[in-house]
Amino acid sequence: MSAADGAIAPTESALLTLREVTKSFGGLTAVNGVSFAVGEGAVVGLIGPNGAGKTTVFNLITGNYQPNHGDIHFTGQRLNGLRTHRIIMLGIARTFQNIRLFQQLTVLENALAGCHYRMSGGILAGMLWLPTQRRVEKAAVERAVQELEFVGLGQQTLTVAKNLSYGDQRRLEIARALATQPRLLILDEPAGGMNEQETEALIGLIEQIRARGITILLIEHDMRLVMRACEKLVVLEHGGKIAEGSPEQVRSDPRVIEAYLGTEDEV
Amino acid sequence: MKPRLDWIGAGLFAALLAVAPLFLNAYQVDVLNSIGLYALLALGLNLILGEAGLFNMGHAAFYAMGAYTAAILNTRYQIPILWTLPLSGLVAGAFALAVARPVVHLRGDYLLIVTIGVGEIVRIALVNDVFGITGGANGIFGINRPRVFGYIIRRPEDFFYLIWGCVALTIFLFLRLKRSRFGRALNYLREDATAAEGSGINTDYYKLAVFGLGAAWAGMAGTLFAAKMTIISPESFSFWESVVLFMIVILGGAGSIPGVLLAAFLVVGLPELFREFAGARMLVFGLVMMVMMVVRPQGLWPARGHQGFSLAALARAVGP
Amino acid sequence: MSQFFPFPATLNLANLVEEFFQQLTNGLAVGGIYALIALGYTMVYGVLKLINFAHGDLFTYGAYLGLTLLTSLALTDRLGFALGVLVLALMVMGLVAVLGAILERAAYRPLRQSPRLSAVVSALGASIFLQNTLMLIYGARFQVYPENILPATTLNIFGLYLPLMRVLIVLASVLMMVALYLFIQKTKIGTAIRAAAIDQDAARLMGIDVNRVIMLVFLVGPALGGVAGLMVGLYYGQINFTMGWVYGMKAFTAAILGGIGNIPGAMVGGLLLGVIEALGAAYISIAWKDAIAFCVLILILIVRPTGLLGERVADKV
Numbered sequence: 001m002s003a004a005d006g007a008i009a010p011t012e013s014a015l016l017t018l019r020e021v022t023k024s025f026g027g028l029t030a031v032n033g034v035s036f037a038v039g040e041g042a043v044v045g046l047i048g049p050n051g052a053g054k055t056t057v058f059n060l061i062t063g064n065y066q067p068n069h070g071d072i073h074f075t076g077q078r079l080n081g082l083r084t085h086r087i088i089m090l091g092i093a094r095t096f097q098n099i100r101l102f103q104q105l106t107v108l109e110n111a112l113a114g115c116h117y118r119m120s121g122g123i124l125a126g127m128l129w130l131p132t133q134r135r136v137e138k139a140a141v142e143r144a145v146q147e148l149e150f151v152g153l154g155q156q157t158l159t160v161a162k163n164l165s166y167g168d169q170r171r172l173e174i175a176r177a178l179a180t181q182p183r184l185l186i187l188d189e190p191a192g193g194m195n196e197q198e199t200e201a202l203i204g205l206i207e208q209i210r211a212r213g214i215t216i217l218l219i220e221h222d223m224r225l226v227m228r229a230c231e232k233l234v235v236l237e238h239g240g241k242i243a244e245g246s247p248e249q250v251r252s253d254p255r256v257i258e259a260y261l262g263t264e265d266e267v
Numbered sequence: 268m269k270p271r272l273d274w275i276g277a278g279l280f281a282a283l284l285a286v287a288p289l290f291l292n293a294y295q296v297d298v299l300n301s302i303g304l305y306a307l308l309a310l311g312l313n314l315i316l317g318e319a320g321l322f323n324m325g326h327a328a329f330y331a332m333g334a335y336t337a338a339i340l341n342t343r344y345q346i347p348i349l350w351t352l353p354l355s356g357l358v359a360g361a362f363a364l365a366v367a368r369p370v371v372h373l374r375g376d377y378l379l380i381v382t383i384g385v386g387e388i389v390r391i392a393l394v395n396d397v398f399g400i401t402g403g404a405n406g407i408f409g410i411n412r413p414r415v416f417g418y419i420i421r422r423p424e425d426f427f428y429l430i431w432g433c434v435a436l437t438i439f440l441f442l443r444l445k446r447s448r449f450g451r452a453l454n455y456l457r458e459d460a461t462a463a464e465g466s467g468i469n470t471d472y473y474k475l476a477v478f479g480l481g482a483a484w485a486g487m488a489g490t491l492f493a494a495k496m497t498i499i500s501p502e503s504f505s506f507w508e509s510v511v512l513f514m515i516v517i518l519g520g521a522g523s524i525p526g527v528l529l530a531a532f533l534v535v536g537l538p539e540l541f542r543e544f545a546g547a548r549m550l551v552f553g554l555v556m557m558v559m560m561v562v563r564p565q566g567l568w569p570a571r572g573h574q575g576f577s578l579a580a581l582a583r584a585v586g587p
Numbered sequence: 588m589s590q591f592f593p594f595p596a597t598l599n600l601a602n603l604v605e606e607f608f609q610q611l612t613n614g615l616a617v618g619g620i621y622a623l624i625a626l627g628y629t630m631v632y633g634v635l636k637l638i639n640f641a642h643g644d645l646f647t648y649g650a651y652l653g654l655t656l657l658t659s660l661a662l663t664d665r666l667g668f669a670l671g672v673l674v675l676a677l678m679v680m681g682l683v684a685v686l687g688a689i690l691e692r693a694a695y696r697p698l699r700q701s702p703r704l705s706a707v708v709s710a711l712g713a714s715i716f717l718q719n720t721l722m723l724i725y726g727a728r729f730q731v732y733p734e735n736i737l738p739a740t741t742l743n744i745f746g747l748y749l750p751l752m753r754v755l756i757v758l759a760s761v762l763m764m765v766a767l768y769l770f771i772q773k774t775k776i777g778t779a780i781r782a783a784a785i786d787q788d789a790a791r792l793m794g795i796d797v798n799r800v801i802m803l804v805f806l807v808g809p810a811l812g813g814v815a816g817l818m819v820g821l822y823y824g825q826i827n828f829t830m831g832w833v834y835g836m837k838a839f840t841a842a843i844l845g846g847i848g849n850i851p852g853a854m855v856g857g858l859l860l861g862v863i864e865a866l867g868a869a870y871i872s873i874a875w876k877d878a879i880a881f882c883v884l885i886l887i888l889i890v891r892p893t894g895l896l897g898e899r900v901a902d903k904v
Binding site for chain 2: 693
Binding site for chain 2: 083085088093104122125176177
């Protein structure tokens with residue numbers, strides 16, 4: 001654990017705040033006393049070598065894991081102990097590192113999953129297919145199609161998800177996340193497996209999402225994307241935060257250079 | 268692909284079935300009644316196992332809860348047997364909720380084992396005459412015939428229309444449910460529960476709800492069974508009933524309503540055609556299960572297109 | 588078993604202690620049998636992550652093969668009780684092991700790359716098939732082990748009169764469990780089995796023939812399950828073609844209780860479950876005996892799904 005020099009104290013105004021968050025599995029500490037904040041409207045990158053604990057941080061934010069120590073706050077509300085769907089309902093949406101779509105369902109049905117919690121209708125409404133249910137379904141489909149068009153999948157709504165190209169699958173995950181109408185979007189390696197052209201389009205998409213007023217926190221190994229899309233970076237190594245600041249600051253930070261040169265050659 | 272052809276096929280099948288009792292003898296109609304009851308049960312199990320991908324091999328326990336509720340209310344309190352339908356459904360559903368609550372988050376094959384255990388505990392409880400109201404190993408007899416608008420349902424043909432009417436109503440309701448918000452949530456659950464939860468869906472709620480719903484259906488089927496037999500005993504609700512139901516869903520094509528119907532005809536009807544080989548019935552079942560998994564794991568009549576049932580997704584539900 | 592030890596008319600502390608120890612040792616004998624079967628479940632689960640539903644039926648085959656060999660070869664007449672039973676046990680182990688290997692080849696290997704549900708359904712199918720094959724061969728009735736072959740000796744141990752068979756079962760099962768443990772822990776093949784259980788792909792990369800390991804697991808597990816079937820035949824004298832299901836479920840409970848995939852866990856779980864069941868049947872209710880194991884199963888899965896000796900592992904998201 002380390003108190004890095006540009007450490008930003010968690011502030012009232014921040015959308016998301018992590019304070020001294022620690023998570024260990026058995027004897028292994030995956031995340032060690034990490035603190036950082038994400039301001040409203042920002043695009044923040046979480047970077048670091050493989051195994052630094054980045055995805056674990058994401059899983060802690062969305063409640064897939066519970067921290068052993070420390071607090072996570074979102075819009076002033078403490079997230080510790082909440083179940084994942086409750087956290088999503090508060091306004092955080094996410095994608096997964098190893099794409100987790102509903103593979104056998106259509107693109108549209110995948111996007112509709114994001115609309116789910118804002119819809120109404122249970123067993124009886126479904127069985128009887130009441131007029132109200134019909135209206136709710138129609139509105140949800142419209143929302144879902146809107147998001148699909150936004151990410152560029154408007155022409156493929158009835159394609160089965162597993163038949164999409166890799167890049168399209170990543171974009172479908174983003175559409176599903178956007179359909180929950182989040183305030184904070186968490187992207188776990190959105191450019192993973194994408195070619196240069198797709199990555200370029202993704203950078204444009206991130207800009208557009210930001211333009212809608214949605215805050216973004218992302219993990220990415222593609223440094224070109226990180227340097228261009230993010231205004232702030234948080235660097236993890238061995239579960240601890242080693243640096244934080246603007247891309248320029250981080251790039252020249254000796255500890256970051258050491259961390260990366262010691263393990264990888266991506267910078 | 269061609270929805271209109273589907274409906275014509277379904278209509279023809281329904282019409283054929285509707286006039287079938289005119290051409291069949293009482294025994295044959297009774298076989299159709301058994302098929303109808305199993306279809307009703309399997310349609311409920313299909314929601315749990317096929318749509319939501321939850322391994323339930325204790326469905327007979329919910330069936331038993333419904334049958335015994337109906338029998339006890341009818342023989343002790345003289346409540347007309349068909350009036351007990353909603354209550355049987357409620358009791359079975361509530362029982363399922365209570366049982367599933369602590370175990371529903373378990374990984375697929377653990378859930379399978381737990382539901383087997385629950386089924387056995389229920390059967391043992393019935394044999395041991397729990398609370399002194401289940402009649403022990405002998406069960407309960409003297410259940411009244413159902414009465415509809417003053418007409419007493421007694422002959423196999425009468426039961427035929429009662430049971431298959433319920434099947435038709437079930438199909439009507441479940442087809443709608445399948446494409447609604449609730450039905451989609453079950454599919455999300457089956458495909459990837461983590462992703463569903465990560466999309467804001469309360470997966471525990473849906474797991475419980477579908478268990479309750481499937482069990483309630485089994486409970487109501489239990490009422491029909493009690494009314495048809497007029498005698499019920501624990502041996503009608505053994506582990507093998509659960510296995511047969513599980514098989515109907517898997518064999519037909521999990522998540523597929525026509526598949527479930529087809530498999531009910533095959534699994535329940537075929538052994539009646541080959542009665543001289545009755546002893547080998549289960550042996551053939553076992554062999555079919557093994558061969559099917561190699562040759563045609565998606566079932567005989569798999570759900571089509573995007574509603575397709577994916578064994579791969581079920582496999583993820585089972586665990587790493 | 589409690590019906591053989593009627594509750595004393597006069598309450599007497601010595602009788603109570605006697606009754607308790609009788610039940611305890613009976614529980615240990617049954618527990619040893621559960622443990623032997625549980626080892627097969629836990630080894631297969633460890634390597635393939637599959638509940639081998641047909642394992643309980645291989646146990647039944649052990650009991651039936653034992654009966655057939657015992658009566659047709661008259662081994663105990665020719666070789667005497669001790670040597671006869673030993674030879675019989677070895678023959679049963681060998682035959683059931685071969686059955687296990689055939690089962691793996693026919694029902695599981697074709698599904699190695701399929702989703703796990705397919706293998707579970709196939710396992711269930713195999714179980715039904717094996718069970719009904721036995722029924723068609725031997726009939727649905729209970730089969731009885733001949734009484735005159737077995738000496739009805741009771742041993743006097745510290746003033747306790749114990750049936751010889753019970754003592755032998757406890758000793759034999761513990762002996763086999765220790766042997767298996769040493770085999771798994773100390774030999775090269777055992778190390779290969781452990782490696783394949785942790786990570787098949789990595790094991791393959793290290794030059795381990797995973798197919799051979801799986802085949803071996805399907806030889807050793809059924810061999811132990813088969814000999815457990817023979818023990819049940821010798822201990823209770825009565826066998827039935829469906830008994831593998833109940834014993835199988837209980838043995839699986841034992842495996843979960845100890846921590847599935849964990850070999851010492853299966854031993855501890857088996858013995859513990861046998862004792863819990865024997866004492867529960869004696870002091871709570873004999874009629875609910877079979878429900879006790881299922882309650883233990885459900886409770887352990889709710890409270891500690893990893894079992895007593897299992898390690899907690901986080902699910903990967």
